[in-house]
Amino acid sequence: MVMFWQPLSVESWIGMRRGSLSDVKDSVNTIIEDVRVNGDKALFSLTEKFDHQKLSSLAISSEEIDAAYDHVSPELVQALIEAEARITQFHELQKSKTLWLEEMEPGITLGVKTTPLDRIGAYIPGGRAAYPSTVLMTTVAARVAGVPEIVVCTPPKVNPLTLVALDIAGVDEAYQIGGAQAVAAMALGTETIRPVQKIVGPGNVFVTQAKMMLREYADIDFPAGPSEIGIIADASAEPRYIAADVLAQAEHDPNAACVLVTDSKKLAAEVGDEIAQQIANAPRREIMEKALAHSGYVIAESMEDATDLMNRIAPEHLSIQTVDALSTLSGIRHAGSIFIGPYTPVACGDYASGTNHVLPTAGYAKSYSALDVNHFMKRSQVQMVTREGLESIGDVIEALATAEGLAAHANSVRLRRE
């Protein structure tokens, strides 16, 4: 077994996930203040400091995007196009009617009008890996919602496939800045970058903390920080598959984390052995080992107990590897995205099945949902009351308004009924 595949407690997991975000509060605050005071100048200097790039321009030009096609194989372009089609298909299903009106009783018609946001910003990570798939996940959902202005920020030395993804997704503006400074620029605005209404997308602890600290200026989707997987499994599960899924999350970031919750000590040990074998030749072994240092397993007394523990963890990704996976699913209340059965690795949702891979981490799946079309929409409630309808509810309104001591409210109804 690898030395760092260790027993964990749920409490230590929860503390570790939130702790890694709050540890960077001070440095993120300094970056935000720099961007607030110095605007573009701060973006250039922070990019030099953290990304070691001397930029001549913040914006990514359409010429750079066109040129990127020369560095990407037609097969990869085709893969992006296919993934985009599946993501679009799934997100189209989430659209609600732009307007519905229902006569609730004679003379009282109520409804909801749904409208997209005007201008959103998507953060596309690009520090330790390139994320063209995240371009699709964030911008397809926004486009299907009907957002007219989609802005993207991603760290410099942008990968050619990410540039091609920006083109396929039809992004309106793109900037080569990363980290907390990119989030600050989109939230506060600078000379070059106009502020957005909402910032979505994942990132490392600096990006995620910046989103959380700047939500006063721009709304955010949710904290979508370093990747996580929780696996709930019984003795029937295949340790090789579990180990592969663990390493697939661990390779994202030293702050990524993986937890297996099982009632089988044997399975937990076998998964550890498998991780040791599979990590041996892994290209991103160094990152994986750091992530595994705070990953491990929890032994539950029963599978019911395992389900309760997993609900407390509320992982970003949940993989269910049990004999009766659908009955395990019925007990799950908190998870960002759920992957059922031996042939559904998390990678399906990362790239191409069509679901969104932008997901709440650090236990925030208890209160937030995966990125979808609704994150880019707002709903205005609508009402249309006739003279007859006002007669039906007039007494109730006047009585309640008078009881609240708000005579003008009561009067606005009374004079119409005269």
Ligand SMILES: NC(=O)c1ccc[n+]([C@@H]2O[C@H](COP(=O)([O-])OP(=O)(O)OC[C@H]3O[C@@H](n4cnc5c(N)ncnc54)[C@H](O)[C@@H]3O)[C@@H](O)[C@H]2O)c1
């Ligand atoms: N939750 C989700 O939905 C989801 C989806 C995809 C990826 N992710 C996560 O996104 C993250 C991507 O991280 P990444 O690092 O590869 O790319 P990133 O773009 O999020 O972060 C890179 C940026 O961080 C900044 N930075 C680096 N070190 C810094 C420091 N010491 N101080 C201040 N700023 C610093 C730099 O400006 C750099 O541009 C990973 O944690 C991955 O697990 C999460």
Ligand SMILES: N[C@H](CO)Cc1c[nH]c[nH+]1
């Ligand atoms: N697993 C990530 C979400 O935490 C998404 C991703 C993108 N590319 C590969 N994986």
Ligand SMILES: [Zn+2]
């Ligand atoms: Zn992934």
